[in-house]
Amino acid sequence: MFDKPPTMKHADNSKSTVGHSPPRKDGPDKVTGRARYLDDLAFPGQLWGRTVRSQVPHGRIRSIEFDPRFDWSGIVRVTAADIPGDNIVQLIEDDQPMLAHDMVKHREEPIALLACADRERLEEALLHVDVKIDPLPPVLDLLLSTHVFKSYRIEAGDIKPAFADSSLRVVEGIYRVGHQEQMYIEPNAICAVPREDFGVTIYGSMQCPFYIHRGLQRLLKINDSQIAVIQVVTGGGFGGKEDYPTVLAGHAALLARKAGKPVKMIYKREEDVAATTKRHPAVLRYRTAVKPDGEFVACEIDVVMDGGAYVTLSPVVASRGVLHASGAYRWPHARIDCRVVQTHTPPNGAFRGFGVPQTLFGCEAHVEKIALELGLDPLLVRRKNALVVGDVMPTGQRLTESVSALPVLEAVAARSGYAAKREAAMEAARLPAGSARARKRRGIGLSLALHGAGFTGSGEAHLKSRAGLELTASGARVLSASTDIGQGTITVFSQLAAEALGVPLSMIEVAVNDTSRVPDSGPTVASRTTMVVGGTIARAAEAMARVLQGYVAQTHAVPAGEVCCVGGIFAARGRSLAPFESIARRYLDERGPLVCIEQYELPPGVQWDDAAYRGSAYPCYAWAATAVELEVDLDTYEIKLLDLVTASEFGKAIHPVLAEGQIEGGTVQALGYALLEEHIYVDGRLLNTRMQNYIIPTALDVPPMTTLILENPYSRGPHGAKGLGELPMDGPAPAVAAAVLSAIGKLIPDLPISPERVMKALHAA
Amino acid sequence: MIPVTSVKTLPEAYALLQARPPGLRVLAGGTDLMVAINARVGLDRIGHVLDIWNVRELRGIALQDNFLRIGALTTYTEIIHSTLVNTQLPALAAVSREVGAWAIQNRGTLGGNVCNASPAGDTLPLLLAADARFLLGGPRGERTVVAEEFFLAYRKTALGADELLLRVDFPLPDAARLAYRKVGTRRAQSISKTLIAVRATPGLREVRIAAGCVAPIPLRCRRAEQAAMSGGDVRAALQLDISPINDIRSTIEYRRLVSANVLLQLLKNMGTPYSLPGRP
Numbered sequence A: 001m002f003d004k005p006p007t008m009k010h011a012d013n014s015k016s017t018v019g020h021s022p023p024r025k026d027g028p029d030k031v032t033g034r035a036r037y038l039d040d041l042a043f044p045g046q047l048w049g050r051t052v053r054s055q056v057p058h059g060r061i062r063s064i065e066f067d068p069r070f071d072w073s074g075i076v077r078v079t080a081a082d083i084p085g086d087n088i089v090q091l092i093e094d095d096q097p098m099l100a101h102d103m104v105k106h107r108e109e110p111i112a113l114l115a116c117a118d119r120e121r122l123e124e125a126l127l128h129v130d131v132k133i134d135p136l137p138p139v140l141d142l143l144l145s146t147h148v149f150k151s152y153r154i155e156a157g158d159i160k161p162a163f164a165d166s167s168l169r170v171v172e173g174i175y176r177v178g179h180q181e182q183m184y185i186e187p188n189a190i191c192a193v194p195r196e197d198f199g200v201t202i203y204g205s206m207q208c209p210f211y212i213h214r215g216l217q218r219l220l221k222i223n224d225s226q227i228a229v230i231q232v233v234t235g236g237g238f239g240g241k242e243d244y245p246t247v248l249a250g251h252a253a254l255l256a257r258k259a260g261k262p263v264k265m266i267y268k269r270e271e272d273v274a275a276t277t278k279r280h281p282a283v284l285r286y287r288t289a290v291k292p293d294g295e296f297v298a299c300e301i302d303v304v305m306d307g308g309a310y311v312t313l314s315p316v317v318a319s320r321g322v323l324h325a326s327g328a329y330r331w332p333h334a335r336i337d338c339r340v341v342q343t344h345t346p347p348n349g350a351f352r353g354f355g356v357p358q359t360l361f362g363c364e365a366h367v368e369k370i371a372l373e374l375g376l377d378p379l380l381v382r383r384k385n386a387l388v389v390g391d392v393m394p395t396g397q398r399l400t401e402s403v404s405a406l407p408v409l410e411a412v413a414a415r416s417g418y419a420a421k422r423e424a425a426m427e428a429a430r431l432p433a434g435s436a437r438a439r440k441r442r443g444i445g446l447s448l449a450l451h452g453a454g455f456t457g458s459g460e461a462h463l464k465s466r467a468g469l470e471l472t473a474s475g476a477r478v479l480s481a482s483t484d485i486g487q488g489t490i491t492v493f494s495q496l497a498a499e500a501l502g503v504p505l506s507m508i509e510v511a512v513n514d515t516s517r518v519p520d521s522g523p524t525v526a527s528r529t530t531m532v533v534g535g536t537i538a539r540a541a542e543a544m545a546r547v548l549q550g551y552v553a554q555t556h557a558v559p560a561g562e563v564c565c566v567g568g569i570f571a572a573r574g575r576s577l578a579p580f581e582s583i584a585r586r587y588l589d590e591r592g593p594l595v596c597i598e599q600y601e602l603p604p605g606v607q608w609d610d611a612a613y614r615g616s617a618y619p620c621y622a623w624a625a626t627a628v629e630l631e632v633d634l635d636t637y638e639i640k641l642l643d644l645v646t647a648s649e650f651g652k653a654i655h656p657v658l659a660e661g662q663i664e665g666g667t668v669q670a671l672g673y674a675l676l677e678e679h680i681y682v683d684g685r686l687l688n689t690r691m692q693n694y695i696i697p698t699a700l701d702v703p704p705m706t707t708l709i710l711e712n713p714y715s716r717g718p719h720g721a722k723g724l725g726e727l728p729m730d731g732p733a734p735a736v737a738a739a740v741l742s743a744i745g746k747l748i749p750d751l752p753i754s755p756e757r758v759m760k761a762l763h764a765a
Numbered sequence B: 001m002i003p004v005t006s007v008k009t010l011p012e013a014y015a016l017l018q019a020r021p022p023g024l025r026v027l028a029g030g031t032d033l034m035v036a037i038n039a040r041v042g043l044d045r046i047g048h049v050l051d052i053w054n055v056r057e058l059r060g061i062a063l064q065d066n067f068l069r070i071g072a073l074t075t076y077t078e079i080i081h082s083t084l085v086n087t088q089l090p091a092l093a094a095v096s097r098e099v100g101a102w103a104i105q106n107r108g109t110l111g112g113n114v115c116n117a118s119p120a121g122d123t124l125p126l127l128l129a130a131d132a133r134f135l136l137g138g139p140r141g142e143r144t145v146v147a148e149e150f151f152l153a154y155r156k157t158a159l160g161a162d163e164l165l166l167r168v169d170f171p172l173p174d175a176a177r178l179a180y181r182k183v184g185t186r187r188a189q190s191i192s193k194t195l196i197a198v199r200a201t202p203g204l205r206e207v208r209i210a211a212g213c214v215a216p217i218p219l220r221c222r223r224a225e226q227a228a229m230s231g232g233d234v235r236a237a238l239q240l241d242i243s244p245i246n247d248i249r250s251t252i253e254y255r256r257l258v259s260a261n262v263l264l265q266l267l268k269n270m271g272t273p274y275s276l277p278g279r280p
């Protein structure tokens, strides 16, 4: 049944190579406070920048007035009229202005910018800009929107006969999920420094330096050599710093150009939460035809996502969402539709999972519903339909290797004690209603998830990512534009390079992420950094190793095929020849710089047809199962998490401790999505913009967690690695819904599963 | 810039209170006041800050004349670690553990919670149910106000513009016990959705009930008390006492139902020996 037996891997700190867990390279600076974030950096003569926003969700700007009685000396003012180039935020479509000049389409839309050396005066000045807007009726409900940004359909087989077949059971359900805020610890932060060549240097907290690098050339009408974008130590991103920093960098750069001085803009928490991108809300309709024994025959899925006011990344979020909407299961017949629509709210964007947590919640909650209506154990239903090697996905993609839906499911079922706990929950549900034991109900539930690694469809083919390394006198320096935003990029890249070169980790450094100096390895998104960029760096390191082996063979008169480097020492035939550094120095002296850059190539056979929406949407998938045990308080309807077990298979854990960190952190973020996090909008205005009232989990809200890592190497990933970063975000919410169902007998179809929703479910007639 | 006067003694504080500079505000631990200043809420009304954090005579916990006396500047951490509170009024120690997290407990004071007078102030229903008395003082002298007469309207109290809260006194009846349950938005760092406190004698002969977050003020629930003592319909009576609203934390429906559920459980448990209520 399995293509390869999965093995358990445990962390080991003793070695630095791949598969072991050396201390993270950025760790000491971060824990001792030496790491310097943007706010810590001083720029001589720097001003502070602030944004004047619409305050109206939809309307036409009539005038922008700067109070003539206010003292504007020393305050730089920018409006759309000051933009030298294209007034757009460059991404997929050119629909979003950097500064609104005519229409406003959401309440936080930027209209004017101010900069001043004195922050108090700057705050004062903000109150003296009067923007007059003629309001228009806003569309705030995604189901009422008629403006479709993008729609997709995936079709396989023919669903009609299945739904007409009276021997099959038809199960229907509607599921709803809301916004989610990334809540990175460091808000968006950028400093723009004007240059003598009329260009600009950008420093900031970001995931994708080259987005800014390209976007600002159009905005400022400058060329490639007039801009450099430098990522500084970044306090988290989770997708929230994928595209938004382009907006902030554009604003800071416009102010800096006009002021002739550096301008720093750091959002306050309230501003960051209100104005920047969030996870797309969605309404998901599932209609399925299944055999009475639980075998899936057909699904008809309709997903509507709320894109917010502008297109931004919505087409790709919806695309990844729709491609995961049928879950980790075999569906002989499928029709899956998805459309992402406009509403007059701030644009939604990237957030860890990128459309999948939404559709996977719908899919997995619906699997629970199927089991409920058929009177089957949901574990058996999942087991019966889980994808295995050889299966074909609705896009026509045949799975050929590294498929672990069943192994992760079985690992979690066994470790969590699922069968016995589910039996106990069913037993408790049979207790008489008034009995004292019944004030709290326990339940256990699980979910199964998959997550495509790397860019969707033809994305990686278009990107042609480049990365590599250069030889230094003390080892080698990794060159890439992939950012470390806390997830461990620097450490993992160093491990991969060290392994290929045969040197200790300490001999590898990672270049400052500066677009004027590093190759474009693509954005740091889509769980692609280790698999795609890491793999490219490993190949570049192998190329460098070959060059140096050849060089050593020449200088030491030994056959090239017999030279190798182990632990930083070149050797041949069991005899040590020279340390890596001395060879590196000699090489640099004699032959000059050695820079090895490789370009990512999609594995052969991975093909995608964008028009037909068929083919291999992803070269491979990572797999996870999650089991949650919880207790529902029947007095307060609060849910207390008792235990959580996850099993994840993402090929190979290059650094098991960092991998566990990703799994635990992502799981906690997903538990917030499941139970706590909800944005409350009134007339397009977000009410809970602070950490005080946007409720994310605290340490006390997190249950004991068991994190199992299974390995099932992917032949085209570095050392077998696939993507991991987003996977943990997908499964916990439906597992919680399943556990609540097991505890109280009600499937709550909307997130978050708040006490208020539990109360309603229990007291519904 | 807001001028700040830091004082070390009550006479110094009273001198400034008598001078009454416009917009004078008292600063204790600052965990409410600084948040308001940061959010620029009501800033225009703050003209001068009187910092009383170092007035030592407003700190400390003592047992005297069958009263547990707690100085207004006593912090949650001090309450949590006080043997006197843990033996005489364990519910107050327990609720202090549920306020914010360590940083807030180290700095936040009982007096600040009282004078801030938020309907969501976590200690306030306990003070009402425990029949606490507030000792107020100022240049005109001292006076005592019972908790129930202190909270007048939404965030309006009986505290005069030239007065400080000096101390909170809890009568220690032999038989009655105090219990409460906080229902918040998560397990720590959470503002309550509802909080119910009950003081009762065994057999529910004497019952005092108070609730937070379900009315404009921390509320004594007299109808529910009557019902509890007379064997009436406590659920229905409580609904007449409270007037919750919908806000970003919860709904009217939830607050009504859960307040009643929690109250019933507390009353049921009052018959059994008191034990520290764990986290929900």
Ligand SMILES: Cc1cc2nc3c(=O)[nH]c(=O)nc-3n(C[C@H](O)[C@H](O)[C@H](O)COP(=O)(O)OP(=O)(O)OC[C@H]3O[C@@H](n4cnc5c(N)ncnc54)[C@H](O)[C@@H]3O)c2cc1C
Binding pocket: B025, B026, B027, B028, B029, B030, B031, B032, B033, B034, B035, B072, B073, B098, B099, B100, B101, B104, B107, B108, B109, B110, B111, B112, B113, B114, B115, B116, B120, B121, B122, B123, B159, B163, B164, B165, B166, B189, B190, B191, B192
């Ligand atoms: C992160 C965070 C979490 C929190 N969590 C909770 C919680 O879980 N539960 C809860 O109830 N509260 C919570 N609070 C609110 C706050 O911590 C409490 O209300 C605390 O008791 C206030 O005490 P303080 O000494 O800091 O008050 P201050 O901020 O110093 O003062 C509050 C008000 O009372 C007045 N005042 C203070 N002392 C006196 C006095 N002796 N005489 C006259 N007037 C006075 C001040 O003028 C001001 O108006 C939280 C606050 C924060 C920032």
